[in-house]
Amino acid sequence: MTETTESRTRTERYDPASIEPRWQARWAELGLYETDLSDESRPKYYLLTMYPYPSGDLHIGHWYIVTPSDALARFRRMHGYNVFFPIGFDAFGLPAENAAIRNGGHPFTWTMSNIETMRRQFRTMGATFAWNAEVVTADPTYYRWNQWLFLRFLEAGLAYRALSTVDWCPNDGTLAREQVEGADRHCWRCGALVEKRDLEQWFLRTTRYADELLDFSGIDWPEPVKVMQSNWIGRSDGAEIEFEVAPDGHQPGGDRLRVFTTRPDTLFGATFMVLAPEHPLVARLTHPERQAEVEAYVEQARRRTEIDRLSTEREKTGIALGSDAINPVNGERIPIFVADYVLAGYGTGAIMAVPAHDERDFAFARKFGLQVRRVVAAPGLDAQAPLDSAYIAHASDERLVNSGRYDGMPADEGGKAMVAWLAETGRAEPKVTYRLRDWLISRQRYWGTPIPVIYCERDGIVPVPDDQLPVLLPETVDYAGSGDNPLNHDAAFLDVVCPRCGLPARRETDTMDTFVDSSWYWYRYLSPHKADGPVDRAMADRWTPVDQYTGGAEHAVMHLLYSRFFIKAMADSGLIRDREPFKRLFNQGQILGADGERMSKSRGNVQDPDELVRRYGADTVRLFLMFMGPWDQGGPWSPTGIGGVHRFLNRVWTLALDPHGREPGDPDAGSLPAGQSAADARSAARSAAHRTLRDVSADYEAFHFNTMIAKLMELANTLFRYRGTEIAGAPEWDEAIRLLLLMLAPAAPHISEELWSRHLSAAGEPWSSIHTQAWPEVDPIAVVDATREIPVQVNGKLRDRVTVAADATNAEIEAAVLARERIASILAGRTPDRIVVAGGGRLVNLVVR
RNA sequence: GCCGAGGUGGCGGAAUCGGUAGACGCGCUAGCUUCAGGAGCUAGUGUCCGCAAGGGCGUAUGGGUUCAAAUCCCUUCCUCGGUACCA
Numbered sequence A: 001m002t003e004t005t006e007s008r009t010r011t012e013r014y015d016p017a018s019i020e021p022r023w024q025a026r027w028a029e030l031g032l033y034e035t036d037l038s039d040e041s042r043p044k045y046y047l048l049t050m051y052p053y054p055s056g057d058l059h060i061g062h063w064y065i066v067t068p069s070d071a072l073a074r075f076r077r078m079h080g081y082n083v084f085f086p087i088g089f090d091a092f093g094l095p096a097e098n099a100a101i102r103n104g105g106h107p108f109t110w111t112m113s114n115i116e117t118m119r120r121q122f123r124t125m126g127a128t129f130a131w132n133a134e135v136v137t138a139d140p141t142y143y144r145w146n147q148w149l150f151l152r153f154l155e156a157g158l159a160y161r162a163l164s165t166v167d168w169c170p171n172d173g174t175l176a177r178e179q180v181e182g183a184d185r186h187c188w189r190c191g192a193l194v195e196k197r198d199l200e201q202w203f204l205r206t207t208r209y210a211d212e213l214l215d216f217s218g219i220d221w222p223e224p225v226k227v228m229q230s231n232w233i234g235r236s237d238g239a240e241i242e243f244e245v246a247p248d249g250h251q252p253g254g255d256r257l258r259v260f261t262t263r264p265d266t267l268f269g270a271t272f273m274v275l276a277p278e279h280p281l282v283a284r285l286t287h288p289e290r291q292a293e294v295e296a297y298v299e300q301a302r303r304r305t306e307i308d309r310l311s312t313e314r315e316k317t318g319i320a321l322g323s324d325a326i327n328p329v330n331g332e333r334i335p336i337f338v339a340d341y342v343l344a345g346y347g348t349g350a351i352m353a354v355p356a357h358d359e360r361d362f363a364f365a366r367k368f369g370l371q372v373r374r375v376v377a378a379p380g381l382d383a384q385a386p387l388d389s390a391y392i393a394h395a396s397d398e399r400l401v402n403s404g405r406y407d408g409m410p411a412d413e414g415g416k417a418m419v420a421w422l423a424e425t426g427r428a429e430p431k432v433t434y435r436l437r438d439w440l441i442s443r444q445r446y447w448g449t450p451i452p453v454i455y456c457e458r459d460g461i462v463p464v465p466d467d468q469l470p471v472l473l474p475e476t477v478d479y480a481g482s483g484d485n486p487l488n489h490d491a492a493f494l495d496v497v498c499p500r501c502g503l504p505a506r507r508e509t510d511t512m513d514t515f516v517d518s519s520w521y522w523y524r525y526l527s528p529h530k531a532d533g534p535v536d537r538a539m540a541d542r543w544t545p546v547d548q549y550t551g552g553a554e555h556a557v558m559h560l561l562y563s564r565f566f567i568k569a570m571a572d573s574g575l576i577r578d579r580e581p582f583k584r585l586f587n588q589g590q591i592l593g594a595d596g597e598r599m600s601k602s603r604g605n606v607q608d609p610d611e612l613v614r615r616y617g618a619d620t621v622r623l624f625l626m627f628m629g630p631w632d633q634g635g636p637w638s639p640t641g642i643g644g645v646h647r648f649l650n651r652v653w654t655l656a657l658d659p660h661g662r663e664p665g666d667p668d669a670g671s672l673p674a675g676q677s678a679a680d681a682r683s684a685a686r687s688a689a690h691r692t693l694r695d696v697s698a699d700y701e702a703f704h705f706n707t708m709i710a711k712l713m714e715l716a717n718t719l720f721r722y723r724g725t726e727i728a729g730a731p732e733w734d735e736a737i738r739l740l741l742l743m744l745a746p747a748a749p750h751i752s753e754e755l756w757s758r759h760l761s762a763a764g765e766p767w768s769s770i771h772t773q774a775w776p777e778v779d780p781i782a783v784v785d786a787t788r789e790i791p792v793q794v795n796g797k798l799r800d801r802v803t804v805a806a807d808a809t810n811a812e813i814e815a816a817v818l819a820r821e822r823i824a825s826i827l828a829g830r831t832p833d834r835i836v837v838a839g840g841g842r843l844v845n846l847v848v849r
Numbered sequence B: 001g002c003c004g005a006g007g008u009g010g011c012g013g014a015a016u017c018g019g020u021a022g023a024c025g026c027g028c029u030a031g032c033u034u035c036a037g038g039a040g041c042u043a044g045u046g047u048c049c050g051c052a053a054g055g056g057c058g059u060a061u062g063g064g065u066u067c068a069a070a071u072c073c074c075u076u077c078c079u080c081g082g083u084a085c086c087a
Helices: A001-009 A016-030 A061-079 A095-104 A107-124 A140-156 A206-213 A223-233 A266-271 A288-304 A306-310 A359-368 A411-424 A537-543 A557-570 A609-616 A620-627 A642-657 A679-700 A705-722 A731-744 A749-762 A811-819 A819-827
Strands: A044-049 A082-084 A159-169 A173-175 A196-204 A236-246 A257-263 A272-275 A319-326 A334-337 A352-353 A428-432 A453-456 A460-463 A495-497 A505-508 A546-552 A582-587 A588-590 A634-636 A786-795 A797-807 A836-840 A843-847
Touching: A001 A288, A016 A095, A016 A107, A016 A359, A016 A620, A016 A749, A044 A061, A044 A537, A061 A082, A061 A107, A061 A546, A061 A609, A061 A620, A061 A679, A107 A609, A140 A159, A196 A288, A206 A223, A206 A557, A223 A257, A223 A557, A223 A582, A236 A266, A257 A266, A257 A352, A266 A411, A272 A359, A288 A319, A288 A334, A288 A588, A306 A505, A306 A582, A334 A505, A352 A359, A411 A428, A428 A460, A557 A582, A609 A620, A609 A642, A620 A642, A620 A705, A620 A749, A642 A705, A642 A731, A642 A749, A679 A705, A679 A731, A679 A836, A786 A819, A797 A819, A811 A819, A811 A843
Parallel strands: A044 A082, A044 A546, A272 A334, A546 A582, A588 A634, A786 A843
Antiparallel strands: A159 A173, A159 A196, A236 A257, A236 A319, A236 A428, A272 A352, A319 A334, A453 A460, A453 A505, A495 A505, A786 A797, A836 A843
16 A cells, blocks of 8 residues: 555655646536526625726736635635625726826727736636626616616716816826926926816716715624725814904905804914815905915915825915905904915805814914914913913813803804804804715716707707717727827718707717725626616515625725615616615735835736746636735735745645645654554544634635634645544544645645545545535534633743643632642742732733732 | 824844734744755844853833833923825
């Protein structure tokens, strides 16, 4: 027997290159992963991974995203679920267009060739995607339904047109943020300085759902994402208050300035006002001698980014307009400023400034020497004492001071009273505002879904009738070396007749934000070829919401919030049942280049997975990506250590195929550990396997793939020590090997399938794929310990360990500890002041003086 | 700036209902073995003192709570993601 196994090891090395393609072909042949969506005999499990953008930078990051998801799909199948694990491609977007502008060619060609490469890579990694459900968003059979949904939203009053500012290059038109470069903000392509321009654009009314979007009940999402979305929506409860402009020598006064404040209680402390540079009354309230200065300031502010403007670190800037307003509660004249730290898009675009109680207002008042008046103070505080910083704290026992007849009132109550009083004369009202803005979906670009609208001189905005959808992108596109939207120059696309009156009209040339595509794509997976509607309602009702969604944390606010909005809007249009898209969410980390930057061709830090697969095989690469760290962490790419994972698979190979072999080099090879009987060894092997099964099952459930693999390695190491001994090949050994293969199957599907099939044939059993086996059950008897070892501390420092019966009581543990010689010598005659037996006997701490 | 996450050996990381810090792997050191390969096996490996037994120190920083802190609280520093036209 020894001879035959030795000759087998000689000829049979673990050769992934011969195993992997064979099994991939076999699985495809068996249709193992083409989900039968109508099968109701098993519980459904919709596992969704964020569909990739087919960038030109195909790299190991795509494997990192997909590998654990695929393992999870396989794991769930082994638990008896009918798993639907589809894939598609987010095929519209800027990079394809940038490539076309730079290098010529068509964005379609570029995108489709990238998709081809990605399909091939996903196949070589053994990913079990339901390819028959694939969706490519740039295909008219998909984007047609974007257009159709847009029209439904238009009917529902959820889509509207309004002015919005874009970054504008005189040569290349609208620029994305990433196309604006440098501190001087110049165009990526031509270098011209970027301007702001206001354009009529399309919005979706996300704010209609602001409150519902704040409600996360019924979905199991990571806390940080919920917090980020809540902050992004930014609900503020406060009041809108009207200030009147005071008359002076240059204007008659009487204009009304509305401000929003969350702190109406501080009204008496409002010692100046600030308007956003874009505020419509700025020009009118500016005194003639200040006009030039103010205009220059407004122009300069418009060039700044919002991030820059909101920085509390940057020194405050601003200019007094020369006009005053009247504080409605005390009749004081207060100066009006324009400053860029006030944004036109939030609240009313104007604020009452209360420097005593707002950090930004305080900084501004400091710089411009404005009055700071404290109006809220804790009892007993000197209300007149000067402040050296804004006083923000808002404790419940604070009282109003310097606030006329409201003095002494609790701050909250006083604020409400002031609003109620002003409301009597229509000068205030309670108000809720949100930081969330409506979703600007217009893009002045070619490579996206055309917005299905026609402009007619007579009929105005006319929706394209449903039966004329899709509005197709023209097949030929001429960028003419410019970044400007080529649709603007395409007469065949532009010139249409009005569907209402038949007169010549012009087609909308804006296309949709690609986040529209990604806001409902998983519904389309359920019926990708359906020709008479976007969603198969019966399928959707059966399969949604998605049970588990996985994707990068960089999508925490935008994609994941837009999707929630979209599904609510679709539900309200009667198209679907659910109001939430994803029941559970997991955010995986991102693989960066070795330099710690995002992987991209231009940075030259892209790791090609093909090269690693050629060298080690797909299973090793899959395992390594799962092993390198927690999945939610990501981090810089380094192949250091991939050899260790490969070695592990080699050991599994050897264990399964050559249990009786002995390694030269080990002095103890072939003999059981000292003092261990064969019976002990058999039960130790079995116990190790079942403990591993218990822990590995929990790790899969918790997405702890790195520790899951570490535990499989430990089990393999344990079994390896028994290789060549008398227990190798015993029933317990065989059971352990089978468990090891089953546990490994979701993560390393090819090698486990290969070894499984050999194990079955060696045992004379008929073949059936390891991936259709049931996940094994832990034998509770096998994992029980007779004794346990307890660490003993003296004054918190580890000094000894004591072994007690597994069911020892605290008193028995104490007695065992005090009986230890080592402990006695450390105590040196002292009696412990206290003996802590912690955590149900997990640890003992003796406290001495 | 703001919102969110994170910082542990030479390296990736493990341990977070407060209870043995460093599992597993890489690298390194020594030995063995050999089908001499980009092999395999065994043992050791946080750091300092020590022949050893053993002890001191140690989880970005400084403080606090506790019998006990990588874990909880406060301070500071650094890194990453998002910041509404990258996806």
